[in-house]
Amino acid sequence: MEAVALRYASALSAADKADDVALAAAGDVSAFERVYRAHLPRVHGLVRRMTGGRDADEVTQDVFVRVWQKLGTFRGDSAFSTWLHRLAVNVVIERFRSETLRRQRLRDGDDIFDTIAAPTRSRDLSMDFETALAKLPNGAREVFVLHDVEGYKHHEIASLLDISAGTSKAQLHRARMMLRRHLGRKDSEL
Amino acid sequence: MKTDAFTSQLSGYLDDELSAVERQSLDAHLADCEACRSTLDELRQVVARASNLRDTAPVSDLWPSIESRIGSESRPGRVSPFRRAISARLSFTIPQVAAAGLALTVLSGGLVWMARSGDPRADVPPIRAQVQEDDPAIARANFADKHYDRAIAELQRTLDEGRQGLDPETVRVLEQNLAAIDRAIEQCRRALDTDPSNVYLNTHLAEARQRKLLLLRRATALSTKGT
Numbered sequence: 001m002e003a004v005a006l007r008y009a010s011a012l013s014a015a016d017k018a019d020d021v022a023l024a025a026a027g028d029v030s031a032f033e034r035v036y037r038a039h040l041p042r043v044h045g046l047v048r049r050m051t052g053g054r055d056a057d058e059v060t061q062d063v064f065v066r067v068w069q070k071l072g073t074f075r076g077d078s079a080f081s082t083w084l085h086r087l088a089v090n091v092v093i094e095r096f097r098s099e100t101l102r103r104q105r106l107r108d109g110d111d112i113f114d115t116i117a118a119p120t121r122s123r124d125l126s127m128d129f130e131t132a133l134a135k136l137p138n139g140a141r142e143v144f145v146l147h148d149v150e151g152y153k154h155h156e157i158a159s160l161l162d163i164s165a166g167t168s169k170a171q172l173h174r175a176r177m178m179l180r181r182h183l184g185r186k187d188s189e190l
Numbered sequence: 191m192k193t194d195a196f197t198s199q200l201s202g203y204l205d206d207e208l209s210a211v212e213r214q215s216l217d218a219h220l221a222d223c224e225a226c227r228s229t230l231d232e233l234r235q236v237v238a239r240a241s242n243l244r245d246t247a248p249v250s251d252l253w254p255s256i257e258s259r260i261g262s263e264s265r266p267g268r269v270s271p272f273r274r275a276i277s278a279r280l281s282f283t284i285p286q287v288a289a290a291g292l293a294l295t296v297l298s299g300g301l302v303w304m305a306r307s308g309d310p311r312a313d314v315p316p317i318r319a320q321v322q323e324d325d326p327a328i329a330r331a332n333f334a335d336k337h338y339d340r341a342i343a344e345l346q347r348t349l350d351e352g353r354q355g356l357d358p359e360t361v362r363v364l365e366q367n368l369a370a371i372d373r374a375i376e377q378c379r380r381a382l383d384t385d386p387s388n389v390y391l392n393t394h395l396a397e398a399r400q401r402k403l404l405l406l407r408r409a410t411a412l413s414t415k416g417t
Contacts, residue, residue, distance in 0.1 A: 029257065029260065029261075032260070033253060033257070036253060036256065037253070040247050040248070040252070041245040041246055041247045042245050044245070044246075044247060044248050045243070045244075045245035045246065049243075056248070057248050057250065057252055060248065060252055061252050061255050061256050061259065064252070064256045064260075065256060065259050065260055068256075068260040129239050129240075129243065130243065144240070148236075148237055148240035148241065149240050149241070149243060154207075169201065169202065169207070172201055173198060173200070173201035173202075176201055176233050176236045176237070177229075177233075179236045180229070180232040180233055180235075180236050
């Protein structure tokens with residue numbers, strides 16, 4: 001595991017170059033692998049959080065295959081990481097829609113959160129937070145990840161998820177209140 | 191206004207999305223309401239924690255699968271060495287090779303699995319598989335370990351008998367995939383030893399097991415066609 005982590009870390013510094021993006025856009029698979037390794041942790045984190053961990057590896061693969069297909073349309077108007085990030089969000093959302101669960105997810109009940117297992121004694125607070133996040137109702141989790149983790153605005157989220165800005169705000173507040181309750185319990189145990 | 195109504199405004203307050211009038215009203219309420227002040231502080235902690243999450247790479251390397259998928263894409267520029275080698279020497283399609291490769295993975299992965307039948311690390315909660323019903327000759331499996339192991343063993347025997355029908359280059363590619371999937375499963379299990387309740391890891395391991403079974407079935411069908 002450490003060797004893999006080190007490989008990712010070294011790849012990050014070497015591959016975060018426009019040259020690799022340009023080479024990959026021209027069809028260079030080796031350059032694309034460097035781009036992949038540089039951006040994998042960020043993309044996988046986004047996918048994993050938005051999906052609650054379900055099929056995260058498969059969706060991440062879908063993202064990079066889509067990047068390969070669309071690289072020719074990247075014109076450099078924004079940073080490559082921004083372009084990639086937006087594309088990843090779109091892939092995840094398309095997957096949601098293809099499953100025709102979007103509306104049902106947004107109406108999930110709060111009781112789903114009660115299924116969270118008792119927190120472990122781990123002192124890795126970020127991982128405990130990730131576990132709690134994965135257990136949120138899908139609609140609340142998606143909005144929370146996009147707004148509080150990824151920095152999207154409510155009007156952008158509304159457009160991405162095909163909901164109103166008011167629904168986005170309500171889902172965000174719902175998610176924060178749920179996480180507050182859980183993390184309060186967790187923190188008191190430490 | 192009741193406290194619940196003020197509470198529902200706290201996220202908007204944090205995000206500076208309230209009107210001046212709403213903010214003034216909530217400020218006045220907060221001055222007198224300990225419960226709302228406490229809730230607001232906790233919400234601040236949630237937002238702060240969300241902005242400090244760490245990104246980590248997945249347990250297994252996804253590149254081999256991505257490379258095989260983009261290798262089948264028609265794009266200008268350099269052709270992937272992977273694609274070139276496959277297309278030059280094999281008569282199977284890339285999806286067939288990938289399926290058969292991962293199936294060979296099961297040849298040794300399954301042996302390891304069976305050898306560990308008494309290993310407590312194998313006590314992963316059973317998870318139902320989405321098994322395709324396309325071949326009535328092969329018994330349907332679920333992930334109760336006894337049935338799963340039996341199905342894997344039967345498929346391995348069938349594949350072993352039909353292995354001579356596979357091209358040597360195909361076998362080589364399959365063995366490469368074997369090593370990759372074994373590493374992924376072992377890494378996943380080691381990680382679960384220290385974090386057994388991790389949702390992602392459990393899901394990942396269950397998916398890997400499911401994928402093994404499905405791909406083994408496909409590869410078995412491929413090998414028996416060649417005999």
